[in-house]
Structure formats: C-alpha cells, structure tokens
Amino acid sequence: MAAEGEGAIDPIHQFVIAPFFHVGGLPVSNSATFMIVILIVASFIMIVGTAQKALVPSRLQSLGEVAYEFVADTVRSSAGQEGMKFFPLVFSLFMFVLIANLIGLIPYTFTVTSHIIITFALAALVISTVILYGFYKNGVHFLNLFVPSGVSPVLLPLLVLIEVISFVSRPISLSVRLFANMLAGHITLKVFGGFVAMLLASGTWAVILAPLPFAMTVALTALELLVAFLQAYVFAILTCVYLNDAIHPGH
Amino acid sequence: MLRALERASLASARLIKIRFCFLEAKGVNAALLVFTESGQMKEVDHGNGEDRDLHERLERLSGAIEKKRSESAENARKTAEQSAVGGETGKAMALGFRMLAELIAGVLVGTVIGWQLDEWSGLSPLFLIVFLVLGVAAGFWNIVKASSGSVRRKNF
Numbered sequence: 001m002a003a004e005g006e007g008a009i010d011p012i013h014q015f016v017i018a019p020f021f022h023v024g025g026l027p028v029s030n031s032a033t034f035m036i037v038i039l040i041v042a043s044f045i046m047i048v049g050t051a052q053k054a055l056v057p058s059r060l061q062s063l064g065e066v067a068y069e070f071v072a073d074t075v076r077s078s079a080g081q082e083g084m085k086f087f088p089l090v091f092s093l094f095m096f097v098l099i100a101n102l103i104g105l106i107p108y109t110f111t112v113t114s115h116i117i118i119t120f121a122l123a124a125l126v127i128s129t130v131i132l133y134g135f136y137k138n139g140v141h142f143l144n145l146f147v148p149s150g151v152s153p154v155l156l157p158l159l160v161l162i163e164v165i166s167f168v169s170r171p172i173s174l175s176v177r178l179f180a181n182m183l184a185g186h187i188t189l190k191v192f193g194g195f196v197a198m199l200l201a202s203g204t205w206a207v208i209l210a211p212l213p214f215a216m217t218v219a220l221t222a223l224e225l226l227v228a229f230l231q232a233y234v235f236a237i238l239t240c241v242y243l244n245d246a247i248h249p250g251h
Numbered sequence: 252m253l254r255a256l257e258r259a260s261l262a263s264a265r266l267i268k269i270r271f272c273f274l275e276a277k278g279v280n281a282a283l284l285v286f287t288e289s290g291q292m293k294e295v296d297h298g299n300g301e302d303r304d305l306h307e308r309l310e311r312l313s314g315a316i317e318k319k320r321s322e323s324a325e326n327a328r329k330t331a332e333q334s335a336v337g338g339e340t341g342k343a344m345a346l347g348f349r350m351l352a353e354l355i356a357g358v359l360v361g362t363v364i365g366w367q368l369d370e371w372s373g374l375s376p377l378f379l380i381v382f383l384v385l386g387v388a389a390g391f392w393n394i395v396k397a398s399s400g401s402v403r404r405k406n407f
Contacts (some may be wrong), residue, residue: 165388165389167388173356173357
C-alpha cells in the first residue's frame with residue numbers, strides 16, 4: 001500500500017471495511033468488491049487462457065498451464081494420486097489466496113486476506129471437508145487419527161486429548177498464519193511509507209533522510225511479493241497435508 | 252511396427268491438440284509430434300538402418316525431454332522462491348511464521364476450551380489451568396509434527 005501521507009501515520013486505516021458502491025440501495029463493501037475482482041481475474045486467466053488450446057501457448061495460456069501444473073504437482077506430492085479428487089478445491093483456494101494477496105500489493109487496493117474472518121472461512125471449509133470426507137471414507141476408523149500408536153495405556157487419554165486440541169488448532173493456525181502475514185506485511189509497508197511522507201513534510205535537514213525508508217519500502221514490496229506467493233503455496237500445501245490425513249488416517 | 256508408431260504418433264498428436272491446455276502430454280508424445288509436424292515420418296519407410304536410427308533418436312529425445320521435465324519442475328519451484336529479493340529470508344520468515352502460528356493456535360484452543368468448561372462447571376480456574384497446559388503441549392506437538400514430518404513438510 002502506498003503512503004497516503006497526511007502527516008500522521010494510520011497504518012490500520014487500510015483495513016477498514018466500508019461501502020464501496022451501492023447496488024440498488026444495497027451497499028457493497030470494498031472487501032466484497034475485491035472478492036468479485038479476484039473471481040473475475042481468476043476466471044479470466046483460466047477461461048480465456050484455455051479457450052484457444054493452442055499447441056504453442058499464448059502468455060495467458062501458459063499462465064493457466066503453469067498454475068495448473070504447479071498445484072497438481074503439489075497435490076500429487078503431498079496427498080498422492082488419490083488426493084487429485086480434491087484438486088478443484090485446492091486449486092480454487094490457491095488461486096483465490098494468491099490473487100487476493102497479489103491484488104492487495106497494488107496501491108489503493110484492499111487486501112481481502114488481511115481479515116481473519118475471510119481466512120478462517122477458507123480454513124473452516126478445508127477442515128470441514130477433511131472431517132466429512134474422513135468419516136465418509138473411513139467411518140469410525142477416522143478417529144484413529146487421534147490415537148497415537150505404541151503408547152502405554154496410562155498416557156493414552158492425555159495424549160488423545162492433546163491430539164484433539166492439536167487437530168482443533170489446525171484451522172486456527174491455518175487462518176492465523178495467512179491473516180497475520182498479510183496484516184503484518186501491509187502495516188510494515190504503510191509505516192515505512194509514512195516515514196517517507198513525514199520526513200519530506202518536516203521541512204528541515206531531515207528531508208535528506210527520506211530516501212532511506214523509501215529504499216526500505218521498495219525492498220519490503222519485493223519481500224511482500226514473495227510472501228504473497230509463499231503464503232498461497234503454504235495454504236495449498238497444508239490443505240493437501242490435512243486432506244491426506246482424511247484419506248489415510250492413522251499414524 | 253513403423254506403421255503402428257506412426258499411427259500412435261498421429262493419435263497422440265490429435266490428443267495433444269485436444270488436451271494440450273492442461274499439459275498432461277508426456278515428453279514422449281511431444282517428441283513424436285515434432286516428427287510428424289516436421290514431416291520426417293514419411294522418409295522413414297526407406298530402410299532398416301534409418302528405422303534404427305529413428306528409434307535411437309526418438310529414445311534419446313524422449314529421454315532428454317523426460318529428464319529436462321523433471322529437472323525443470325524442481326528448478327521452477329526453487330527459482331520461484333528465490334528469484335525475488337531476499338528469497339532465503341522470505342522462506343525462513345515463512346517457516347518462522349508457521350511455527351509461531353502452530354504454537355499460538357494450540358495455546359489459544361486450549362485456553363478457549365478450558366475457559367468454556369469453567370463457565371459450564373463453575374470450578375473456575377481448574378479447567379483453564381489444565382487446558383492451558385494441554386494447549387501448550389498441543390502447540391509444541393504441532394511444531395514437532397510440522398518440523399519432523401516428511402521432507403516436503405519440513406520445507407515450510
């Protein structure tokens with residue numbers, strides 16, 4: 001996010017949810033607007049990119065192919081061939097998170113994934129898929145997931161309890177990680193951008209220091225670009241790891 | 252035999268044209284396709300020597316493509332992570348964030364469960380303390396699982 005620079009830094013302001021435009025008197029928030037934008041961008045890449053099916057792919061087509069191959073490799077390597085059943089889910093999640101993160105890096109846009117309710121909704125979707133499919137596929141044996149093997153019966157209840165807490169904490173860690181990364185990154189960018197504005201507005205010799213935080217902002221933007229990709233990848237790969245537990249429960 | 256090869260390659264060429272958008276085509280098919288497209292298959296019928304020659308070349312080409320494909324898949328992932336400024340730092344940060352999130356999530360879940368049980372049972376600090384400890388244990392257990400799982404999971 002670029003610095004809007006009103007003198008005082010308000011790094012949290014960029015996350016405020018406000019009506020963006022109105023449809024027939026109904027307000028549509030900036031978050032919802034950008035979710036629609038994400039949907040359009042993702043659909044555009046996949047639908048238009050695969051429309052030609054050219055032997056020598058166009059740029060858009062190779063973008064779609066690279067995205068497909070990347071996610072397919074991730075799913076196969078961490079959930080096996082059986083995990084490809086869930087490929088549409090993982091691919092949708094990956095594309096949504098990736099495009100949300102990347103769009104958020106453009107100045108004056110809104111980062112959808114910087115709100116924990118959004119990331120938690122995604123994580124809850126993943127975990128409910130894991131639980132439902134786990135019980136559907138394995139029946140009661142799915143509960144073996146919580147019973148570590150080769151443990152003395154005395155310690156077993158304690159360890160089962162810990163395993164259950166560990167399982168319940170999965171959607172939370174999944175959502176907190178993505179949300180915290182995006183939130184922290186954008187706040188840091190805003191703060192450094194604000195430094196530039198403040199130094200320039202100070203009107204004293206301190207003006208010459210302004211390029212320093214500006215260089216930091218540039219470096220942080222590059223880092224954020226990496227984080228945007230990495231977090232989408234981590235989200236996808238952990239989804240696969242958890243789905244793998246549903247496909248093959250037991251330790 | 253050659254006829255079969257030619258037919259197979261033509262079929263695969265058609266198949267590629269249909270399904271190329273998802274790049275499921277193997278390196279071998281691509282190699283055969285190159286041959287049909289460049290029109291060299293017609294010359295093949297002339298002699299046995301050329302047959303063997305063609306075979307060798309095909310084998311070599313498909314082997315090379317297969318090798319390159321697996322290599323590039325590996326490289327693509329590496330470069331994607333490292334080409335940006337501070338690739339290593341970003342990766343380390345992602346790992347750190349992951350571990351932090353695991354620990355926090357464990358403690359948080361333990362606390363909430365304990366708190367709620369206290370509300371229900373009225374034994375105020377008892378369950379909170381017990382489940383806080385269990386939550387910390389679960390958080391560390393998450394970290395142990397995350398860091399000592401498979402190699403893939405160790406990467407992040």
